[in-house]
C-alpha cells in the first residue's frame with residue numbers, strides 16, 4: 001500500500017503497524033465522526049523537522065472543538081510531542097504525518113457526547129501528491145459540478161472526516177473526466193478551493209486569493225501569503241469569479257500534500273502560456289527552500305523532531 005511504517009501512535013502508545021487496527025463498529029468509520037490533519041516532515045540541516053507542527057496541532061484541536069468534542073484528554077504540547085515521537089520512532093526524514101481524533105466507544109445515537117475521543121498518529125513516506133511532473137508542467141483542473149460546503153452546513157474551518165465526502169465526489173468526477181484536480185465554487189458561485197488545496201491567482205503582478213470565510217484556513221496558504229509579501233507582491237483577498245481564472249496570468253494551488261503547484265489549464269482553457277508561471281515558480285522555489293529549513297527567516301516554521 002506504500003503507507004507502511006514501523007509504528008502508529010495510538011492513545012499514548014507506539015503500536016506496531018500491523019496491530020494498529022480498529023473495530024468495524026467504531027462510529028467514526030460509519031459516520032465520518034472524526035477530525036484530522038495532514039502534516040509533512042522534511043529533512044533539514046538540523047535533521048527531520050515537521051513543518052508548522054504546532055499550528056497543525058492547534059488546527060486539529062480547533063477542528064475537534066468545531067465538531068463538538070467538549071474536552072480532549074491531551075494538551076497541545078503533548079500532541080506536538082506525540083507527532084515528533086512517531087516520526088522519530090519510524091526513522092523517517094521526509095514523510096507525511098496523519099493524526100486523527102476519532103469518536104470511539106459509543107456515538108451510535110449521532111451525539112458527540114455519546115462517545116469518547118481517541119487519537120492516533122500515522123506517518124509514511126509520501127512523494128508529491130499530484131505527481132512529480134506537476135511541479136514543472138502544472139496540472140489540468142476543471143470547475144467541479146459539486147459545490148463546496150456552505151459553512152452553515154459542514155463547517156469549512158474544520159477538517160472533519162465526513163466533510164471529505166464532498167472532496168471525494170469532486171475529485172473522482174474530475175479524474176474520470178481526465179483532469180488532475182477539481183476547483184469547487186462556494187454556494188454563492190465564487191471560487192472556494194480545491195479538494196485539498198487553497199488557490200491563488202496572479203494577474204498584473206498581484207496575487208489574489210478568496211477570503212478564508214468559505215474555505216479551510218490553509219497553513220500552506222498562510223506560508224505562501226507571507227513568502228509572497230516578503231518577495232514584494234501585493235496579496236489581495238477578494239471574491240474570485242470563474243472567468244477571472246480563465247483570464248489570469250497564472251493560477252496556482254497550495255496545500256500540505258500538494259505543496260505549491262501551478263495550473264496549466266482550467267476547463268480546457270490554457271492559463272497564461274500553459275506552463276507553471278514565473279511568479280508561481282518563484283514562490284514555489286522559496287517555499288521548497290523554506291520547508292527544508294534553508295531560509296533563515298522562516299526557520300521557526302520547521303519544528304525539529306530531535
Ligand SMILES: Cc1ncc(COP(=O)(O)O)c(C=O)c1O
Pocket residue numbers: 038193194195196197198216217218219220221254255256257
Ligand atoms: C479542503 C482543503 N483546503 C485546503 C487545504 C490546504 O490546507 P493546508 O495548507 O493547511 O494543508 C486542505 C488540506 O489540508 C484541504 O483539505
